[in-house]
Amino acid sequence: MEGTSVLAQPRQEMESAVVRFAGDSGDGMQLTGSQFTLATALAGNDLATFPDFPAEIRAPVGTTYGVSAFQINFGARTIRTAGDAVDVLVAMNPAALKVNRSDLKPGALIIVDTGAFNAKNFAKAHYAADPLEDGSLDAYRILRVDMSSATEKAVESHGLTKKEALRCKNMWALGLIYWMFGRDRQSTVDWLETKFGKTPQIANANIAALNAGHAYGETAELPTGVRTYSVPAAKLPAGLYRNVTGAEALAWGLVAGCKLAGLPMTFCSYPITPASQLLHLLAGAKSYGVTTFQAEDEIAAICAAIGASYAGALGITSSSGPGIALKTEALGLAISVELPLVVVNSQRGGPSTGLPTKTEQSDLFQAVYGRNGDAPLAVIASRSPHDCFEVAIEAVRLATTYMTPVMLLTDGYLANASEPWQLPSFADYQPFPVAFHSDPEGFHPFRRDPETLARVWAKPGTPGLMHRIGGIEKDYDSGNISYDPANHQRMTDTRAAKIAGIARDIPAQGVEQGSERGRLAVVGWGSTYGPISRAVANLRNAGEDVSQVHLRHIWPLPANLGELLAGYDTVLVPEMNNGQLVKLLRAEYLLPAVGLSKVSGKPFKIAELETAIHAALEGREP
Amino acid sequence: MEGTSVLAQPRQEMESAVVRFAGDSGDGMQLTGSQFTLATALAGNDLATFPDFPAEIRAPVGTTYGVSAFQINFGARTIRTAGDAVDVLVAMNPAALKVNRSDLKPGALIIVDTGAFNAKNFAKAHYAADPLEDGSLDAYRILRVDMSSATEKAVESHGLTKKEALRCKNMWALGLIYWMFGRDRQSTVDWLETKFGKTPQIANANIAALNAGHAYGETAELPTGVRTYSVPAAKLPAGLYRNVTGAEALAWGLVAGCKLAGLPMTFCSYPITPASQLLHLLAGAKSYGVTTFQAEDEIAAICAAIGASYAGALGITSSSGPGIALKTEALGLAISVELPLVVVNSQRGGPSTGLPTKTEQSDLFQAVYGRNGDAPLAVIASRSPHDCFEVAIEAVRLATTYMTPVMLLTDGYLANASEPWQLPSFADYQPFPVAFHSDPEGFHPFRRDPETLARVWAKPGTPGLMHRIGGIEKDYDSGNISYDPANHQRMTDTRAAKIAGIARDIPAQGVEQGSERGRLAVVGWGSTYGPISRAVANLRNAGEDVSQVHLRHIWPLPANLGELLAGYDTVLVPEMNNGQLVKLLRAEYLLPAVGLSKVSGKPFKIAELETAIHAALEGREP
């Protein structure tokens, strides 16, 4: 095929671009992606990334279910999601091509390692014929490079085994992409040198591959349509930034929250995808005085957390759907004895084991309603990776101020997605120190603060406050067991009033974009924030009267929410579930809100939302 | 005090009367009550009874928390509840008087055993002084009898120990009440003779006491105001009757249901109040081919039930709030693998351990919404003791027809309350035999019936149908594990559609009393049926435009319900919880239904409902 040099051509400017690196689990695509992310951040772009791991630990090489991918969306404007569709796909083998092809933009550029495109791998990927030859990809631009041998050649001089040499392939590909988007290689060079400090040979080989990939772009004769791009820096507020995943921000937020409360943290959990990362991250925070406990199961985990809170630490437990389900009974105990507790639910596809590695928002009902008895608690949700930090602090504040369990909802997408975060200064956060009760005068364990209705927190070890608590109904005035009918009514009302009262202690619901009243409000919660924001922004730019309202507090709902939503002709509630928040809003406000549900284990695409909003504006079923 | 003989006086006719027997756990009040119930049924009255056991197994003699009571409401008209307030209280000791006094009608008759009214017992009941003397009971009529010594005297000749003799006290009291209401003693005499067949001495002593109590009434000079009554027989439909508790009817209904389905029953449970009775009753039904299994905990119980259903029996599990909470995760599995399962929840006071021996309806949210993921199942509720029979059969029908878990909600009141039941003939019930799949042709485990969307039930042991199922999402077309986004959406929609479709297979919602549209509908579910029926009947007799709608099917709701309820100006929803069904109705129909909640561990009183309905009619907050 005829090629023309690109040297002449200037870089084509793009406002934003979506690149996806895809290959075998062993190909190091996640590393490649995070290196590109870093270089892109340093280049001043706004960005969002999302990794897509295989469900299997280490599936056989070359299989479709063994494909690991990393997607980044970066731009000169604010970036809200990892991107609907891909501009540039790097496919290290046929399986990677097969799995990711459906997400390509028309005319997208596909860069393939022809070294891996052989009969054996076609078979593993269940390709009847070579997809590069059967014309099935005519709609795209394809760059064929034998990265394998190119890499081997590049690292020749470093005396690696063939196996080791081929492991540098991802750096070769990264070099090429760096060239294509005019990125600086230095940050990756530094990283390689520290990572392989003990084996300079490996470090140098990788660097060589990186440079070779870059050089290839500069010198090789590339087919028409393959060119270089520039994505100018975004206008971001000045300040210090880092890249952060939701899991990281959540872990740090819990640590920060406990410091603001002046409490020790006892984090009790049982591993489960996608919640385990929180356990891992906090296990690494021992130096901050965090105690972590891997319990024998989720029930033991929440019970240990309750025991820790009873003893005067902040008990925190974390899991995902099935594990949260197991905590249900114990959650009732925490509600009944009114101890602070933070329960983090990293939602995943359900029901049952469902889709452990896929994201979903289908545990809202369980969080708000899913217990025996009238058992109210507070529920809050984070909207973006870095928002997890704020929400974690809020969870600690509510739990300790109101002596109540707080359910914090996040999801598999937020846990793994990353975005740049303008780092706050901890000094700007208002402490909310806990005052343990110590005065025996007129003490009983269910004495309440008249304002918050929170009971006193009297911890064992305090002289003169010895008392007994439990899950049987308690007398309002003494805390002793009581079977009295009127007292049960009073305690039930009080438990409900205490949680309802939180509405007075949270900000009034604001409007993210658009006017305070109008034709249509798109009401969301949790990780749908990114795509909703972009979709609404796009439609507003197109002149549509659309507003965005995004909830952090799910229960209780902000005091002004009903009134606010009443101001719109139509309220559309997109959720990654079969319609849960929408039911809550309808029940609370008798509001004819309409749901838009997506239950595919994948986040909403901006386009899907735009279509639905258009439909809603035209009064059609979304 | 001056007394006049009653012999002259004719019996005063009453349309209905409420009698409560109250004494120490050891005094045999439950036996006394059930004997009076039987005699009263035989006399042709309609009736309703409710036992009130102490929370403690066997509290110290004479303590208030050791009081055991049995209440019966019987009449010449249809009886709906055990009665708001008591006409005649039999108090065997001061504690019994103290605990039950608040439930007396003004001017009620109190019969006390003065033999037990002594300083020791006043102290145990925390009475400062003798309540019979301090004028605190002036509002009532009091009959003082030293039943203890009267009984001792009566059984003298039978050579019993003092302890044994005093055990006959309850029969003495029963004899007196028989006299008062003109009941025949024969049924009790027969019962005593069979019960103490092996110890005729005891039998005869008890009979002697019974007769002595009766004779006392006939001969003794009784104080003014103490007289005899007659409660004429009710006009009940002709037929064969028995007295039945909800627990009994439920057990028999499950057995009947399995016979109609042609299935073995594997009942797996873990003891918990008030659900244990079901386990006990079914453990006694081995001769009907029922297998019962007391598991190590509630999780094992539901899992064993699921295993049994997988193997081709009908798995049934039963518990109460905290135990149901523990079953949450496994319920998700049953929903995901689409196996039939009946889960009985005998609701009790919550949250947490709550009030184990008190009744409540606060697990509706848990039943409908309380799971991770979008996990729909069918929920039905029984309204009265004998209705448990019908509802149990319906639960088995839905579970097997739709290959789904069904949650059957009953409560502590229904479990223990009893009422006369006109016995149906089993031949009148339509069988719904299960057809296990056996044809390997085109088989896969998630092949569905196009009508019901139920998957095929292929049990191990069937040649050619070997297959694997599990809690991970399954491919719609093969049943194999699938992580495909579109497939997950399709399966989620299908699971929801299958349950929603049940609405086509249940009767349209009818109106119990009143017109199909009008000023006010009182919408209830479960055990509030009795008091609501009576309250609505009373108000309708008083000319009010009130209708009663009572739900059996909670999820899905009957297809016509929204339309039906839209026909009333106001919809009032009384519940023994903090407002759960009312939220469901508001969310489903955007209906401004108002809740009336009572969370005291006790059923609604008719008067409470009448007041609330009046308020609602006048447009005031109930």
Place this chain on the structure above:
Amino acid sequence: MNVVTPPEKLERKAKDYASDQEVRWCPGCGDYAILKAMQKTCADLALRPENTVFVSGIGCAARFPYYMSTYGFHTIHGRAPAVATGVKLANPELDVWVIGGDGDMLSIGGNHLLHVLRRNVDLNVLLFNNEIYGLTKGQYSPTSRIGTRSPSTPGGSLDAPVSAALFALGSGARFVARAVDTQQKQLPEVLKRAHGHRGASFVEIFQNCIVYNDGAFEHFTARDVVEEMQIYVEHGRPLVFGKNRDKGLRLKPGSIALEVVELGAEGPEAAGVLVHDETDRMLATLLAGLQPPLPVAIGVLYCDPAESYEHQVVGEQMAAAVEGDIDALLRRGHTWTVE
């Protein structure tokens, strides 16, 4: 466990450890005797009530904390060991006792018991074994003997019971003891040993449920048979029992089992009677397995301390509040500045 400092060591009476709540067990229930023994033990050890915590599950036994004047937490069925683990992780200084019945700890709670023993959390775990579910009115339990007739097994139970002590040993417990509710001399001694052992101390207390399983242990606890049917083992002492202390236990020659020998005039040693070594797990296993007609072993069967879990995790004192530079935490790894 809190070390009682001298000034603290003022005289304490058993009744100082009784709460103001009315005790609501059935008259004649073995739980009363255990409560008495516990209050005496607390007094003898002069435990500081404010540093003492009783954590229980659900059941008649689990009502225990309400009757102590210390801190108490009546949790949920089966989970007391897990809750207590959290208490110790937050504050290892607390003196924590875990109370539960055979259903609470061996039916629904068996897994937590296993793990608390395996981890060796510094708790005193007291299992009140009445071989029945008392609170729920008499269903059989995992320790009920085969053939037990109960509301849920009207025809008699079919499944073999688990031995609490053998289960504890199999789970890796480092302190396993046994006592009888009414034996007010031995029970407090055993409780003191449990308290003195740093790590998970497991004590099975045979407790009579007078209402639903009366006399379950008569065959080795009745006054007239106790000396012949019980052997109270003490470390370093020969395994001797009998009214006249004239019987002993020795290894049956050529096998791994115990048998009874009559002591001759030359005494235990000559008769090959074993000397109790509480650090010998196998001997403890043999003793725990003794069943009538052999005498039932009571006392400290096994005690071989190892460092306790929470002391390794958090040390000796109440876990300190979270501290450290949060800004530094957020700035770990790569950061960049946007001007």
Place this chain on the structure above:
Amino acid sequence: MNVVTPPEKLERKAKDYASDQEVRWCPGCGDYAILKAMQKTCADLALRPENTVFVSGIGCAARFPYYMSTYGFHTIHGRAPAVATGVKLANPELDVWVIGGDGDMLSIGGNHLLHVLRRNVDLNVLLFNNEIYGLTKGQYSPTSRIGTRSPSTPGGSLDAPVSAALFALGSGARFVARAVDTQQKQLPEVLKRAHGHRGASFVEIFQNCIVYNDGAFEHFTARDVVEEMQIYVEHGRPLVFGKNRDKGLRLKPGSIALEVVELGAEGPEAAGVLVHDETDRMLATLLAGLQPPLPVAIGVLYCDPAESYEHQVVGEQMAAAVEGDIDALLRRGHTWTVE
């Protein structure tokens, strides 16, 4: 267990028991070897696929049922023994195998394992012990050795592991065996013994997780040490091992422990080497407790059958449909007629 009737007993091949699903364990995972051994076992026993059921929890090990051409139920984490109990209660004729990892069966599922063993439900319980949580990416498990570094224990684990075999014995198991994933001669033999035992058969299979805990068992499974570091026990055979079968196990004089003796020319008996008696629970306990430098005991440590639970409850065949006169049921006790 289904008795294979002669006509049925046609030739079956291992591959006949392989399902059509792609096996998705990591290349080199020990689970492959176990799958192979299981399929061979099924073929050797000519099991009827339609009467064979594999029930598992969640974990890498628990993926097992998908790869067998029999009936299979991949349930939820830790609950497989409970689900399998229900399967047997409904249909005792089925041949049910329970599969799970060390986390599945000893962490979250420990209680169900205890009770299924105690009840002696007729199941073959195979615990794939890789001493790690594989599926969740490498956290330590209750069988991980002290000091195990994992994502949840970056500083090394602190709590003592539980011994699966000792736990099973303490729980009252009546069949306890051990095998190694890659030992394709012994593993099928052990599986056949487990299958042949009527009642709960517990088999611990040491399984190598090549990704998160590679080489965990090298010290007694590596080719070069296997003969010295393993002893394969067989009922009625002397406890001899070693490359030259020149070592044996005997009771250490004056104690209740095993020790190694060199066999003299006169052979095992002379050297006081014990003969394995698989009905001796104490010997099994001693063998299960052997740890390096002593050899690890592999094979059937204990087998002492007793009637199984579900056969006593429901008998031999599929439970019959509910039958009997419902009208009579409703009319039990007192009834009366209203004219």
